[in-house]
Amino acid sequence: MEHITSRWGTLVLIALLDRPHRFGELRREIGRVSEKMLAQTLRTLERDGLVHRDARPVIPPRVDYSLTGLGREAAERVRDLAHWTERRLAAVERAREAYDAASP
Numbered sequence: 001m002e003h004i005t006s007r008w009g010t011l012v013l014i015a016l017l018d019r020p021h022r023f024g025e026l027r028r029e030i031g032r033v034s035e036k037m038l039a040q041t042l043r044t045l046e047r048d049g050l051v052h053r054d055a056r057p058v059i060p061p062r063v064d065y066s067l068t069g070l071g072r073e074a075a076e077r078v079r080d081l082a083h084w085t086e087r088r089l090a091a092v093e094r095a096r097e098a099y100d101a102a103s104p
Contacts, residue, residue: 003048004074008033008041013067013075014082016051020066050074 003009011030015021021029027038042065045051050071056062067075 003041003044004050004078006041008037009045010078010082012038012041012045012065013050013071014079016065016067017072017075017079020054020064022062022064026065045071 004013008030011033012026015026015029023038023042026042027033027035030038033041042051042053046053049068052066052068052071054064054066056064
């Protein structure tokens with residue numbers, strides 16, 4: 001659960017919903033993620049069975065990342081939660097303001 005809901009894990013899963021990506025494509029699409037953090041996130045998601053790494057023995061080497069069936073299921077749920085969060089952000093902010101105003 002921690003890997004799916006981490007900042008970078010969530011963004012990787014959502015990005016891979018559309019289509020497979022190469023490492024550089026993912027990094028550009030996600031933005032502001034270091035190479036090290038993206039590589040670590042991809043390895044973790046691959047280990048968890050959510051991401052498939054397809055390394056082709058060509059020159060130069062080509063590696064594509066895609067979602068497994070389990071990964072697609074998780075990504076769809078995470079995307080739905082992200083969309084809900086975007087739609088309800090104003091309500092959360094109003095609740096915070098009301099709470100802060102009522103606190104001593």
